[in-house]
Amino acid sequence: MRHWRMRTVRTGLGALSLGLCLAVTACGPSPEPVPTPTVAPAPVVDISGTGGQAPVFTYTAPLLVETPLTEVVWTGDGEPVVDNQPVLLKIYSENATDATVVRDDFASLPKPYLLSPESIGSDLYTVISGQTIGTRILHVVETDDVPLVMSIDILSSRAVGEARAPADGLPTVEYDANGVPTVSVAAEAVPPTSPVVQQLIRGTGAQITAGQKVMIQFVAVKWSNSELFDTTWGADLLPETVTLGEDQLIEGFDEGLVDLPIGSQVMLVIPPGLGFGPSGNDLSAETLVYVVDILAASPAA
Secondary structure, X not given: OHHHHHHHHHHHHHHHHHHHHHHXXXXXXXXXXXXXXXXOOOOOOEEEOOOOOOOEEXXXXXXXXXXXXXEEEEOOOOOEOOOOOEEEEEEEEEEOOOOEXXXXXXXXXXXXXXXXXXXXXXXXXXXXXXXEOOOEEEEEEEEOOEEEXXXXXXXXXXXXXXXXXXXXXXXXXXXOOOOOEEEEOOOOXXXXXXXXXXXXXXXXXXXXXXXXXXXXXXXXXXXXXXOXXXXXXXOOOOOEEEEOOOOOOOHHHHHHHOOOEOOOEEEEEEOHHHOOOOOOOXXXXXXXXXXXXXXXXXXXX
């Protein structure tokens, strides 16, 4: 009798268990626990140095890059970069397989790009987009099976500072939201007979000298009617690099930039004798007005 009652209890529990299985789901083994995904460790890279010199990287080569690393070393106090507008990048990079230098813009010049994936590549675009001028970024990534360690400095593509109005009698300058200058010459203004160098924004960088490569933005108009005849500003246009003192430029332009500090904006008024000369050029008899932004220069010899 006792044994039978124990069996009755067991039978009742079995029925209850079966009912629960049918009510919820088919009975079967418990599901396997979902594995916790593992995160690849970020590469260990230290960076040191100041903005005016190539950085120093510290890492163990060959560096294994399982996951890209992007860190803001310092944040610049300039304006945010703008899509499809020019941006200057000064990059120093090493092949982290053996720490050999791949690119060193500190030994030459920064390079201008339009801020778009097509111009700088989707990876760099993602890294730079949303940052501000003056920012330095450490970026570690593997490209074509090569681990790269790079420092990216974001520089301004125009002179930045408090603008001063030109002296009386000189053309006036107005700017749009992106800093593009528009030069206007008053109809009654008398062109000067000697070259004029008028600083509009005084830069804080080193003075440039003859023989240096200089990166500039500029607009150029005729004094006679304010007609624009040359510019580096505009859709799909980028700053240009010129070399001072090597007969690449008209005389008044060449001489007007020497000894000016990097970061300056300057108005150059060039009379016909120092412009395109008696060459039959349409501009040979014109007084020329340039507004030039001095963005960067190669290391002095």
